[in-house]
Amino acid sequence: MISRSSGEATPAQPSGRWIVGVDIGGTNIVVGVIPLDGGTPASLATLPTEAVRGSEFVIQRVASMVEHAIAETLDGQGGTRADIAGVGIGSPGPINREKGTVINTPNLGWKNLPLRDLVSHAVHLPATLDNDANCATYGEWWLGAGRGVDYLVGITLGTGIGGGIVLNGEIVHGASDAAGEVGHMTIEFTGRKCKCGNYGCLEAYCSGPNIAARAREGLEAGYESILTQLVDGHLERITAATVYEAAVLEDRYANEVMAETAKILGAGVANVINVLNPQAIVIAGGVTRAGEHLFGPLRSEVRRRSFRSAYDACKILPAALPETAGMIGAAAVFKKIAFGAV
Amino acid sequence: MISRSSGEATPAQPSGRWIVGVDIGGTNIVVGVIPLDGGTPASLATLPTEAVRGSEFVIQRVASMVEHAIAETLDGQGGTRADIAGVGIGSPGPINREKGTVINTPNLGWKNLPLRDLVSHAVHLPATLDNDANCATYGEWWLGAGRGVDYLVGITLGTGIGGGIVLNGEIVHGASDAAGEVGHMTIEFTGRKCKCGNYGCLEAYCSGPNIAARAREGLEAGYESILTQLVDGHLERITAATVYEAAVLEDRYANEVMAETAKILGAGVANVINVLNPQAIVIAGGVTRAGEHLFGPLRSEVRRRSFRSAYDACKILPAALPETAGMIGAAAVFKKIAFGAV
DSSP states (O other): OOOOOOSSOOOSSOOOSEEEEEEEOSSEEEEEEEETTOOOOEEEEEEEOOGGGOHHHHHHHHHHHHHHHHHHHHHHHOOOGGGEEEEEEEESSOEETTTTEEEEETTTTEEEEOHHHHHHHHHTSOEEEEEHHHHHHHHHHHHSTTTTOSEEEEEEESSSEEEEEEETTEEOOOTTSOTTOGGGOBSBTTSOBOTTSOBSBTHHHHSHHHHHHHHHHHHHTTOOOHHHHHTTTOGGGOOHHHHHHHHHTTOHHHHHHHHHHHHHHHHHHHHHHHHHOOSEEEEEEGGGGGTHHHHHHHHHHHHHHSOHHHHHTOEEEEOSOTTTHHHHHHHHHHHHHHHSOO | OOOOOOSSOOOSSOOOSEEEEEEEOSSEEEEEEEETTOOOOEEEEEEEOOGGGOHHHHHHHHHHHHHHHHHHHHHHHOOOGGGEEEEEEEESSOEETTTTEEEEETTTTEEEEOHHHHHHHHHTSOEEEEEHHHHHHHHHHHHSTTTTOSEEEEEEESSSEEEEEEETTEEOOOTTSOTTOGGGOBSBTTSOBOTTSOBSBTHHHHSHHHHHHHHHHHHHTTOOOHHHHHTTTOGGGOOHHHHHHHHHTTOHHHHHHHHHHHHHHHHHHHHHHHHHOOSEEEEESGGGGGTHHHHHHHHHHHHHHSOHHHHHTOEEEEOSOTTTHHHHHHHHHHHHHHHSOO
């Protein structure tokens, strides 16, 4: 699970005071340095992923961000490179944790890429790899909204919809590192086509691009809304963020779209509650910017669709670490594997 | 978790060579005596539940079945009452394992019934209580189709649809003993009304009564089928079993109903695979009598709707213990709680 092929010898007993967290997303790479016992990340940095420039470019960028963050941290806090325990990496999946490879990720264009070992070699530090949605959930569990929760589910709504499950301090990975793919739960089996090829997935309604597409479809069908003005009539420029903005401005149509989004997301969240019965669900991603325009109708729908005792036992929370949960969780995965516990 | 209020003193160190398993269903009560190390149940007996006669009647019936099974086992195998470690009870839920109560079960008409302690008192033996679908899954894991599987999900299709999750030898109960309620996953949020009050639950399509109802609706709309002959024109007599019977006789309409059932069930099973990524799913209940008329189209739909790596990692299996899994699993729950491992 941990890279042992690093240029630097991996200590038999892991040591160090810091872990570098790396979150590789479709849009941005986030890097930070986390104290071993938690606390505020140091040397936080974000750069665009620019995946179109190829995997070598992305790995080089990750490596130089990691080196820069380490140098800055040691400079500011004192210490030597021996104080850096290693690097935890989060990447879109599916991934193979054992081998440290990204099996296939359409957003980045990678196939069977040995990401963990490539980064490990480049920075001469041991490294671990886990799925980005698992990392985001683990980060919220370690230092965010899910702190102290024994049984937590995280749902991240972005370009896609991902999820993670943390039970008694461990990520539930499942039989093939694929657990937690809540975005591709069918919630309308005769419904909208999803980019995965199926019909009626949660993601086909509630991902950012699909919230925007649903809003656009209504406008094209003649609904009136300030959305049209917000994009100067260029409907193709509407994004999920535009819809939240219009909803917060009390635009009626945008609020209808958000209410429908909340209802459908509510069916998905209720499915998670009925099947898993967690103590808390943390919801992350741009959609949470809509605040109570989302969470109000969401909670109503979840209550309607879930078992009473399971609903009562489950808190539904907005994420506390919107930009950094994935990076922090990637570091937590490294800590768990190298040190045995987070 | 274990009744300590038994008339007989509970030994500080649990002992005994046998555990009595009790599965209380909406229709029947199944009782058997299981050797502590597994193996073939002895003194198997089934009687109708007759829940309409009230909870006192049912508990009295359970107690006399337990006493009869113990007497018969000790008679045949030799031994004394000290060889009986205790009684594991499975009941429809939701239940509260800590208190040993059935919170609410519409099929039996019970509310906040302290079932575990009532049975324990009646038979002067320690007892445990768990949800029937959890017990059925645990029984298949201990001695049935899921033997040796580290991460198993069970789905039972009957009057309702229940489920259970077994991870590393333990039932995943969730935050309030409600985990595994796969029957009330929304798979069509604008769909059929479910008896739980919601729309589009898996159970609203694939439970026995709903398979029958869907078949009936088509016949009333003019479809031709030998189903009509099988019930002498009394469509209200159609049950799910009648539909399987007609499907096995190669009736075209009945096979359409089964294919649709398999497709919808496939969406539900794929949801379980995408969210949990288990090593195996055991499917139990009358519907499995349709054999490959069900499992063929079911596997196709699951493959279509689930992540490739998660699908490849998961076996979809018919149950091996159709009548006794719940009773055996109830005994396994007792063993787990009293002896620490199964």
